[in-house]
Amino acid sequence: MKLSVTTEGLSKRFGKVEALREITFSVPEAELFGLIGADGAGKTTLFRILATLLLPDAGKASLLGLDTVFSYRAIRTRIGYMPGRFSLYQDLSVEENLNFFATVFGTTVEKNYELIRDIYDQLEPFRKRRAGQLSGGMKQKLALCCALVHRPELLLLDEPTTGVDAVSRQEFWQMLGRLKQQGITILVSTPYMDEASLCDRVAFMQDGRILAIDTPAGITGLFRKPLFAIRAREKHRLINELRTFEHASSAYAFGNSVHYTDLRLSPEPRELTAWLKSKGFEDIDVLRIEPGIEDTFMALMESARPQEEHLGG
């Protein structure tokens, strides 16, 4: 198996902040690999080191078999990098931006048009518009086109869907699926847990560390406690009361229900229902459910950061 990305003990510190702490992982060719984590987890620092824009303090990384420190020039022509902050030229048109990036990489838009066709088709009606005047979703599509215009073997996408609406997010991920089919390796970060399940494998990051790394199914397999979806009227009171239950481990709002975990091995739904009734709740529905990616990530976060409550976080 050919590896597109490998890192070993990658660390980076900014003053007192340890942005990355001994990050070791690898991504095989043509994999869609997700980095999941909140702001401040270290995702962007990792991307910048991989994109050869930042030197690590310790450890090493190689992309497409090339070392990020010694072979940065060779790497830059073979990868596409889309930074988290929109970094195209706002005062150039859609067309001008695309031509500019093609020229920088010594190619033309026509030469690799096949690769960007289905994304560019959606931008075509706005090709004369300045990039700064596009909506969030369209800006992201243009940025992806610009990152693809030199036919890179590896794409580094730093939070491409942050601040983008649900429809555009869905379209964006469909595009990533098609690019992967063409053999392009994709490393993508996101704060949206639902997007994690669309990756081949994901790494959960927090405080500069990787908490877990596995397939989406493997990740949810890490969740051990029995999980219940509980519904009743007065949702806010429901959450607060559940947290006071003597056997409660956690209670969080989750869409239209509350996800509840118990400290015991096999608690009875009937007992929970009875307890809630005694607290004056109506229309109670308690259902044992399988955990999702978000449940698992939250459980991993809590166990990795037990002092958080004390700190008031």
Added chain:
Amino acid sequence: MAEQVIHTEKLTKRFGNFTAVDEISFSVSSGEIFGFLGANGAGKTTAMKMLTGLLAPTSGSAIVAGFDVYRQTETIKRNIGYMSQRFSLYDDLTPRENIRFFGGIYGLDKVTIRDKCNHMLESLDLVREGDTQLSALPLGWKQKLAFSVALLHEPKLVFLDEPTGGVDPVTRRRFWDLIYQAASNGVTVFVTTHYMDEAEYCDRVSIMVDGKIAALDTPEELKRSFGAATMNDVFIRLARPAKRSGE
């Protein structure tokens, strides 16, 4: 019927030939958590600018916190709270300095500011960090502080523009605890988000498509009438046919 904190009728904003907000009419009741959703470019930001007194409408009417959006914009600004992920607190000031600064902006007197400052730091469990530069604090704490600062002058209505963007799932939920708490104290909450699970936490939700309000109801009723399992499905069904995705 509960008091209406926001009431608009055919509120419209045109920029040249382009109608950004197209005759929207809706009301928000006192103490309600109102979700204001829409695709990028649907007109949410323009609508919010009109409601917060930052942009004059082209036509239609709106009363916000009891004041008129044409004639009483300054009074509106004094009577609402506002927080967004982009504009919130000063990173190079401490929590205490931020509270003092915003208290001054809202015209509170020194004694009130001092009392509120101590009370706020205590209730947020930030007493020890009161004199630490804000940039050194985790994002989740900053957001909690920003929310409390938006409520510093005890407004009846607070606008939250994507308040939870980019934070981890645990912090996001803790933030919603604060929203619920504010609402139970009678504060009306007007909130935008791209997280569709958060739409479920609202009392009512409106979804803007191409400048118009395409749907407005409780999450339960919206899901029922669209035969959808989640708010994400409702949103995608409504927003996908939008014509304006490029704007």
